[in-house]
Each structure stands twice: as C-alpha cells, then as structure tokens.
Amino acid sequence: MTNTMSYKGYSARVEYDDEDGIFVGRIAGIRDVVGFHADSVSELKEAFHEAVEDYLETCASIGKEPQKAFSGQMMFRVSPDLHRKAAVAAELAGKSLNQWAEDVLSRATVDFR
Known part of the structure; x- marks a missing residue:
C-alpha cells in the first residue's frame, strides 16, 4: 500500500x-x-x-514562482564502510560513483516521478 x-x-x-x-x-x-x-x-x-x-x-x-527547482547537486555523509562499498559497487558496474548513485536513487524513487 x-x-x-x-x-x-x-x-x-x-x-x-x-x-x-x-x-x-x-x-x-x-x-x-x-x-x-x-x-x-x-x-x-x-x-x-x-x-x-x-x-x-x-x-x-x-507573483511568486511555485516550487523552487532543485539544483541537481546533493551532498550527504555516510560511514566510511558504506562509502567504500558504494565505490566498489560503482567500479564493478563500470560507472563513476556519481553515475552509480544516480542510478540507485533513480530506481529507489521511481514511484515519485
């Protein structure tokens, strides 16, 4: 649900x-x-x-612009272990960490488009 x-x-x-x-x-x-x-x-x-x-x-x-557009830049902190795991997963997928993270976030938010 x-x-x-x-x-x-x-x-x-x-x-x-x-x-x-x-x-x-x-x-x-x-x-x-x-x-x-x-x-x-x-x-x-x-x-x-x-x-x-x-x-x-x-x-x-x-005369107000509705809903500000998002910049497309995100910065957040994760544990060093998660950072390492994500970097390895990105490398194994043949992608930069940014490309890999965008793919993962895109799949996780598919219902909100």
Missing part, C-alpha cells in the same frame, strides 16, 4: 487520522505548507488536486 499521491508533478504524503476519522495530506517538496483532508479516498484525491491548483493560482496571483 502506498501513502503517496501525485498530480501535475507534485507529490503528497497521506495519513489517516483515526481520532478525527479523516485522511490528511501535505504536498511534499515545496517550502510552503499546503495541506488537505477528506473523509474518503475519492474526496481526498479531489482535495489534493484542489490544493495543487490553489497553490499554483496563489503563486501566480502574488
């Missing part, structure tokens, strides 16, 4: 709030906080679409 939704290039994570008996979602990957909720899955989908449309309309009306 997936707890994500996608629409017009935007994704959202969805959770069920048992206390209120509703589904609650939030658009991911943007700096603004844009949430939505509904009582049923079909209503949730509609609410998500409305939230994206409202976000885009609001950005346009205030």
